[in-house]
Each structure stands twice: as structure tokens, then as C-alpha cells.
Amino acid sequence: MFFKDIIGQDKIKKQLINNVNNNRISHAQLFAEQEGGGALGMAFAYARYINCNDRTEADSCGVCVSCLKFNKLAHPDLHIFFPTAPTKDTNGVNSKSYIDKFREAVLDSHYMSLSKWYDHIGIEKKHAIINVNDCNEIIHLANIKTYESKYRIFVVWMAEKLQYRAAPKLLKIVEEPHDNTIFIFITHDPNQLPETILSRLQFIRFPPLGRQEIKNALIEKYGCSREVASNISFQASGNFSEALNQYQLSQPEEIFYLFRNWMRSCYNLKTEEIFDHIDKIASFGREKQKSFLKLGLKIINQCLMLNYNAIDSLKHFDEESGFLFKFSKKVNHKNIIPMANCLNEAISHIDRNANGKIVFADLSFKVHKFFKEGSN
Numbered sequence: 001m002f003f004k005d006i007i008g009q010d011k012i013k014k015q016l017i018n019n020v021n022n023n024r025i026s027h028a029q030l031f032a033e034q035e036g037g038g039a040l041g042m043a044f045a046y047a048r049y050i051n052c053n054d055r056t057e058a059d060s061c062g063v064c065v066s067c068l069k070f071n072k073l074a075h076p077d078l079h080i081f082f083p084t085a086p087t088k089d090t091n092g093v094n095s096k097s098y099i100d101k102f103r104e105a106v107l108d109s110h111y112m113s114l115s116k117w118y119d120h121i122g123i124e125k126k127h128a129i130i131n132v133n134d135c136n137e138i139i140h141l142a143n144i145k146t147y148e149s150k151y152r153i154f155v156v157w158m159a160e161k162l163q164y165r166a167a168p169k170l171l172k173i174v175e176e177p178h179d180n181t182i183f184i185f186i187t188h189d190p191n192q193l194p195e196t197i198l199s200r201l202q203f204i205r206f207p208p209l210g211r212q213e214i215k216n217a218l219i220e221k222y223g224c225s226r227e228v229a230s231n232i233s234f235q236a237s238g239n240f241s242e243a244l245n246q247y248q249l250s251q252p253e254e255i256f257y258l259f260r261n262w263m264r265s266c267y268n269l270k271t272e273e274i275f276d277h278i279d280k281i282a283s284f285g286r287e288k289q290k291s292f293l294k295l296g297l298k299i300i301n302q303c304l305m306l307n308y309n310a311i312d313s314l315k316h317f318d319e320e321s322g323f324l325f326k327f328s329k330k331v332n333h334k335n336i337i338p339m340a341n342c343l344n345e346a347i348s349h350i351d352r353n354a355n356g357k358i359v360f361a362d363l364s365f366k367v368h369k370f371f372k373e374g375s376n
């Protein structure tokens, strides 16, 4: 991540760059944002800039020894901490045990949301914390020599998840860090940080992104069409993580074809096919599974309107229109309400962390039953 990769937030970039170039780097900062403001990427761009051997006035060089290591977020003087939780197969985890997964997820998108992170490592959000082992590790690392750079930098993502009884351990090291030690805490909710830590941090507040900034970024960085980018930027409320989520779902092919094929298999009760589709759907994160079901609800709603001649033209691509016409013959007044209820119920189960495979298997057989009732 470079400063140029961060959408908007120009004032903050300028302030951070000035701090480095005027030798006024704060030893303990708090980046406070609402989700999707770019604070995580900014922390890494800033850390890279601080340790870059050949930085310019605007950004890091990208080619020095330090930058090459930052390309993989694997610089030995960069220490990253974030919420984790034990899974069924692992006990006693901490940030260190998940560091490869974290690098992989952030390098995929530094606008990763917390729920995306939980999905990525398959943990339940209620248990996730930055735990006492993490705090001990921070203290240990802060007390040894830097490996190869002038500065050792700690990035603590979602600092509000610091385990309550462990957080006080950090007080001393944050208040009186050794020379050339920098802490960057990132939070979505500063009020949840212990007051004793909060009072020791220099506060930088990230405003939500503007609609135009989100729209331009979707078009320029992701090749999104103007129309789609415009719609998404309107709905994203300044949150680029949400904008990306919606963009991925707005790509009709994957989701639409999967829904269509799944419905066909349910209709014909082709069990093997049904389970192939379920495997695919269950491999999505929870948010995407919910969006998949919401697409189903939207399609059912359109069938209802088609059945009552409430729409005379469909604004869809050909394949989608063709499917809708056929599907609307199978979804009628006999089965439409229970079918929609079932999809809504599945959404709330997914919301409560139910197992996706079980939810979609149950749903598949119910949907088959509804199709039969609709044709009687």
C-alpha cells in the first residue's frame, strides 16, 4: 500500500507526510474511522513511508529494500495485531498464528471489513479479541532492538477489541515507548478503548468518503460502469468496504447464474447438483450468502409483478429475462409467500451464524416442495 492507493483523505495524507519530513512523527496515534474510511491502508502506507530509504515528497519509492518487504507486509520491523478467536480446530490463537492469513486478506483488499476478516478465518465475531498473548508479544517486541530499520512500527487494527483485562499491560509501553517505536491504533469506536490508553494517543479522525470519491474509485480502480458506480456510491454511505461488497454482488454473472442453476436443480430435485451448488454458496462469506438470498427475494418479487402484468418490460440482460419469464410460471399465488418467507428466514439464520450448508440444504428441499405445490 502506498498513499496513492488510499481513496481521498488528502488532508490526512498531507499531515502524515509532513510529520515524517519535519521529524515530528508521533509515537502513538489513533486512526479513528467509520468502517471503510481507509485507515488500515493508510496505516500501512504511512509505516512504509516512515521506513522507506528513498521517499519522495508524495510517497514511498517502492523499490528500496524496505519497500520490497512492505510489498508483502512482511517487514521484520512491522508488527501487526488484530482480533482473533479460537476455531473448532485451534486453541490458544493470537495475531501471530493468523498473520499469513491477515497479510493475504489485506493484500487482497486493504478495505477489508471486520466481518470479511471473520469470514476469511472462519471465526464467530462475538469471541474475537486482541488477547493477552498479543499484549505480551507487543511488550516483548517493543523491548528488543529493531531488526533492520530505524523505526519499529506496531499497527493494532480494531483496537476496541483489546481484551479489557489485558489492555492495561500496554499503558507503560505506549506512554513511554523506546526511541523509534511507533504505535498506530485503528478503531471504529474510540469510546470502547480504555480511557487510560485513549488519553495517551494522538487522535486522527478519518471522515467518511464522499460519494464522488467512491464513484471515481470504482470506475478508475475497478473498471465499474458509471451507472453502477453511481448507484453504489449513493448506497455506500461513505464506506468503501461496503461499496466493494456491493460492487462484487452487482456483477450479475456469478450470482445470477448460480441462483438460476440452483433453482433448476431444486425444481428437478437433482440431489447431486443441489449439493454442488450448496458447496459453492456456502463457500461465500456470510454477507455474500445473505446478498445471494436477497437476490432470490428480488427475483421472486419480479415474478409476482410479471404475473400481475405490473411490469411490461424487464431491464435485464437476455438470459435473465428468459429465466424470469419461465420462473414466473412456476412461482405463483400458491407458493410465492411461503417461498419468500423461507428465504427471509434463511437470511436471519445466516445472520445468527448458522452453518451455511445446513441452511441451504434445508432451503433447497423446501423450495422443491413449494414448486410442487405451485404446479398442483
Ligand SMILES: [Zn+2]
Pocket (backbone or CB within 6 Å): 051, 052, 053, 054, 055, 060, 061, 062, 063, 064, 065, 066, 067
Ligand atoms: Zn522505499
